[in-house]
Amino acid sequence: MHTHQMEEWTHAHVFGQDQQRAGERRTLLVVALTAVMMVVEIATGLISGSMALLADGLHMASHTVALGISVFAYVISRRLASDRRFAFGVGKINSLAGFASAILLLGFALTMAIESTDRLINPVAITFDQAIVVAAVGLVVNGISAWVLMSTPHEHGHSHGHHHDEEHDHNLRGAYLHVLADALTSILAIVALLAGKYMGASWLDPVMGIVGAALVTRWSYGLIREAGKVLLDNQADKHQLDDLRAAIEGDTSDRVTDLHVWCIGHGIFAAEIAVVSDDPKSPGHYKSLVPASLNIVHAIVEIHRFTDH
Template identity: 30%
Template sequence: MTHSHSENDHSAHSHDHAPTVTDDSERRIFWIMCLTGGYMLLQAIGGLFSGSLALIADSGHMLSDTAALGLAWFALRLAKKPADLKRSYGYHRFQIMAAFTNGVTLFFIAGWIIFEAMGRLLHPSEVLAGPMLMIAVGGLVINIVGFLVLHKGDKDNVNMQGALLHVIGDLLGSVAAITAAIIILLSGWTAADPLLSVLVALIILKSAYGLVRRSGHILLEGTPDHLDMELIRDKLVAYLPEILNVHHMHAWSLTAEKPIVTMHVQVDAKADLETTLKLITTYLLSEFEIDHATIQLEHGICVEAVPSHSSA
């Protein structure tokens, strides 16, 4: 059986696989890293002086955040390196690895906070609520600044979102410390300090799960959540009458904002391959915002569907 087979890759768009890494995102993360690291030292000293677990826990979180922000910043720097023969997609996937690592560290931080809180509940200790309150208020101001700076960054970049989640965890930790300090000042109930620390830890766990789930899905090359491959296939067949069948469809993400799609398209024998390919790539871009698609056009039966036979 004979058939005609044509493969045209990356037509009608650039061969550059790498999404743009903005200098703005890099600068935002760098300055918040410096700000967070600086105040972390002050808060740790204050937590030890006042005896507040909430402050110590928050400073421990801020230490992890400083490292996480440094990792995120390094990932953005590394992503600027051009693609080479061994890494045809460049270094952009390192951003996803950084985000996944940040999410996993949040689990350990939350676990440590809960463990320490249980110890404080079983063995209460004195807390100097006045110094605790002043230091916590300063931490809240720093974290609000960090949140505003990162929140205005790239909302589609999972690495940026990972850094933002760490700062949100710090912000909640500062709120918990302030609340605990006020309760202790008014009532003398020192259990408020570890109890509110546990509440923050649970919120951190929820954020960590979402980040690990999203970045892990990308690392496993799962289909992007916003792409329905069956819908894409049906719409392509309905859009162009010369398309007979669409199969061997695959979709994954290089980064959260960069989906990649491959597919085999069986077309009518009389169809002009170059024109058909341009129509398909244009339609994918306009209808589904897919700007990187590798499309194999075929006449007749797909070569991969024909079983191979070895001679005895």
Template identity: 40%
Template sequence: MSSKIERYSQEKRTAFVVVFAFCVMLAEIIVGLFSHSMALFADGVHMGSHVLVIGLNWAAYVLVRRLESKGTTRYDTEKILNLSAFTSGILLILTAIFIIVEAVERLTTHGEILNYELALITAGIGLIANTISASVLHGHHGTTDYNSHAAYLHVLSDALTEIGAIIGLFCAMLWDITWIDSAVAVVSALVVLRWAKRLLWDTGRSLTKL
């Protein structure tokens, strides 16, 4: 019974983070495009991966709850959650590749960053948003399974990329070193790739267990 209660609590926290992350994603992508900040745009895309990853996480909890309410034993509910996390890892790899391609294109075009102040404010808001999301997902008793733990680690990694985006913007604004902004975007993508690799490895081993 306690396991079901924990899952339901995690489901509610996850639903909140999905809606919250979606709002922040729109703000960062729009401001990133208008300010020509590749790092901020990349972080917005990465935040979009939150919506997909944590959205899958939330959907898995909903499915598991409904299956358990019907009393069916045909499905392994733990594997349903792990499969959701595994799928999230694949989506993150695709997101990271997209960010790297966009960053390289930005480097070759030598574009300028516009409206540093607005970009920095939005990046700061993103950092605060990820801190809030991490706190909500972790809750008072920590994460309860692979899915919730994966989502928690994902939000933490994005908070680190927010810090990198802020550093890149400051360097471009103070010393006109605009390539750092794109370099930070690549570093952000590498963080995503590392997280995705770990997620795929852990959940893959769990799914292959009999």
């Protein structure tokens, strides 16, 4: 068989992973914003002797590293998109980065809980005025960062497909959760600092730290769970399986005897379908029945003729 004839029956496994994603540019901008704020908070904390500010600055530093991991994942995915060593493309690099980012966030939450508990037992003096100003600036920066990460870019329009893509972008979600965690700690810090300054309730500072740690832990667990499902080739949800089964079987005698659908990237899936039929059709026929809405970019169809014993 000639080479050009073979090309008709083969296809690449890039699945658009070689294209720069909007999430990459947005995350890079947020890394720059977070890094600048980190330097300001750490410097002000050292100059004013405020442990609260220094701790928040180090917290921002951990997120700068985590967001850097997100950017690295986007870049490496694009560069390795055509690498045939990856059986189903490089989509899972995104989920791996989100998973790693969530683990880092969990570590930060644990550290924050331990430090807050220690400060509850052994209170430290807080320079309220400087701390409140910088915490407020930090909150504004986090608000801008969250808006940058979640705003829908105009060049991609407002299609359902784009929304679906971002919904499954665990890397972008990981970056977003880090920014939310920063915003949360800034809000809690401002509330606690205001209460400490005007009501003498200095104990609120470490208590808010513990509350923040609990919320961050909950967010991280959610991301670890979602990214983990992709990394472990978890079966798609029942609705997707039912829709695919119904589309393949239709009103015919064809029956789907084995069905596997799993996520291989940003909202894209692979499927393995085994069909038993009295009158088997070609694999191409069954692939043409797969609903486009399921975003199945790679399907393997196994066909068997039904025989009476």
